[in-house]
Amino acid sequence: MLGRTIAKSLAIQLLLVGYCAAQEVDPGPVRVGDRWSYDINDEVTGDLKNAVTFVVAEIKQNEITTRVSVRGRDRPGTVIYDSDWGKIDDGVWKYRPADMGIRKALQVGKEWRSEGNVTNIQSGVALRLSGVAKVVGQEQVTTQAGTFDTFRIEMTVRQINTKDQTRSSTAIHVTWYAPAINRWVRKKTDVRSEGRLRESFSEELTEYSRRP
Numbered sequence: 001m002l003g004r005t006i007a008k009s010l011a012i013q014l015l016l017v018g019y020c021a022a023q024e025v026d027p028g029p030v031r032v033g034d035r036w037s038y039d040i041n042d043e044v045t046g047d048l049k050n051a052v053t054f055v056v057a058e059i060k061q062n063e064i065t066t067r068v069s070v071r072g073r074d075r076p077g078t079v080i081y082d083s084d085w086g087k088i089d090d091g092v093w094k095y096r097p098a099d100m101g102i103r104k105a106l107q108v109g110k111e112w113r114s115e116g117n118v119t120n121i122q123s124g125v126a127l128r129l130s131g132v133a134k135v136v137g138q139e140q141v142t143t144q145a146g147t148f149d150t151f152r153i154e155m156t157v158r159q160i161n162t163k164d165q166t167r168s169s170t171a172i173h174v175t176w177y178a179p180a181i182n183r184w185v186r187k188k189t190d191v192r193s194e195g196r197l198r199e200s201f202s203e204e205l206t207e208y209s210r211r212p
Helices: 002-023
Strands: 035-042 048-060 063-070 077-082 087-089 093-096 111-120 126-143 146-161 168-178 183-193 196-209
Touching: 126 168, 126 183, 126 196, 146 183
Parallel strands: none
Antiparallel strands: 035 048, 035 196, 048 063, 063 077, 077 087, 087 093, 093 111, 111 126, 126 146, 146 168, 168 183, 183 196
């Protein structure tokens, strides 16, 4: 009986050690050639909206430039982020400073805030942004790409039109960020304005690869 109890105790300790080690995996910095593919799904209808792939094209100082391919489109686009995956420029919208991103190092309870402006370079529409994010827990998430240990981050961002402050919207993001791949494996977004749900969609990782 004593031997069985000791064996059980050791097994539990090994599981705990393995879990902690999984959380502390350091894949190293993002590298040119790293790739992540996602399915974008409508959360209301369940329909597949898009399939997109991000490939790191260049890393320069505090910027990550990605080439973005969307299934069904001939030409890829470019999205530029800061080193915390805060968006700077996606070819339509320019953020100053970068949007909230994922402020590392992550731990449960960590919270951060951000304020800034975003301008549509095609229409000239300008929005004032303010947001708050918090790491609310750690969860294991399984997608088509595998099973990952993640931090669950809840983020709320309010957008106000600078020329007409009666026009505003609120985006609520829930992100499951996996340190082992330097990016999120799932992200859900709801957008509301005038008290109504306008958009609800999710991104889910389907495959990824990293340059050695």
